[in-house]
Amino acid sequence: MSRVLIIGACGQIGSELTYKLRDIHGNDNVIASDISFSNLDVVNSGNFEILDAKDYNAVKVCVEKYDIDTVYLMAAMLSATGEKYPMRAWDLNMNSLFHVLNLAKDGCIKKVFWPSSIAVFGPTTPTNETPQHTIMEPTTVYGITKQVGERWCEYYHKQYGVDVRSLRYPGIISWKTMPGGGTTDYAVEIYHKAITESQYKCFLSENTKLPMMFMDDAINATVNIMQAPSKNISIRSSYNLAAMSFTPAEITDSILKHIPEFTISYEPDFRQQIADSWPKSIDDSLARKDWKWEHTFDLDAMTDEMITQLQKKYSSSEKVS
């Protein structure tokens, strides 16, 4: 039985990964950790530790305390926040990765999951059906940290045999935990505002097409790549991963099928430039071939689920207050 540590477990993806891994491995075998108690649902769902991913000794002590063999490193500073604090983004995103890779290199843990992002691509990358291997000249600090991180993952695998696995997540959309400062956050906020105010002011322009994925698919992809036999993992930098691509105008049309009075306005800010540097769609055929990746949710299926779950959430919080 695997003993798992999730670092950054209170975040948008880490929280749902924690619940899923607790289901798979059993509550006692999954240790959630974060720098603060920012998500009480996660904190109260089982073992939880306050842990700074930048502190090598603290991570090592936690790994030894719980006899951890697998680490999911979900802590990072995301694209939009990273542009505000470039040095802090570099410090967190790179040092946390080195700490975990070095623990694996030294035999303290056996397996590592570390997420990359479509932010590794840049304005010179082919934008449609972006291939696995292509030009990568990211222009954000976040994208630079992910690209460099990918290189180090591959290096640690080749030089030291570290079993590290990685996915280039597209924008992830979910209803349980709010996103943490990325360029695709609009695609979560829009559902909340559609339900609570029937209107939304979008920080990207109406025809900005980006690759996106519903959380359930992202969690399944993460679990699947980690469960795949090592011989099936041909990419040790990070796999392209895709489900759907849409624009703010297209998500609006999907929402209008449920909330006909919904209106959207557009006021692009600094995040438009980031979005414009990213691909519109991703070729993930290698993930589909190597470890049989398949997505489930398209835009309308995701909209159904988001609206159903958020309506329940808001109506139960109204009853409480």
Ligand code: NAD
């Ligand atoms: P998030 O911002 O929602 O969560 C990150 C978590 O890390 C937060 O709970 C935060 O408190 C924690 N954290 C910050 N500093 C820490 C530290 N020093 N030590 C320990 N914990 C710390 O991020 P997310 O959206 O859940 O993203 C998880 C991973 O997936 C990141 O590597 C991110 O780059 C990647 N990713 C996310 C998306 C997306 O759309 N959400 C897309 C592509 C890649």
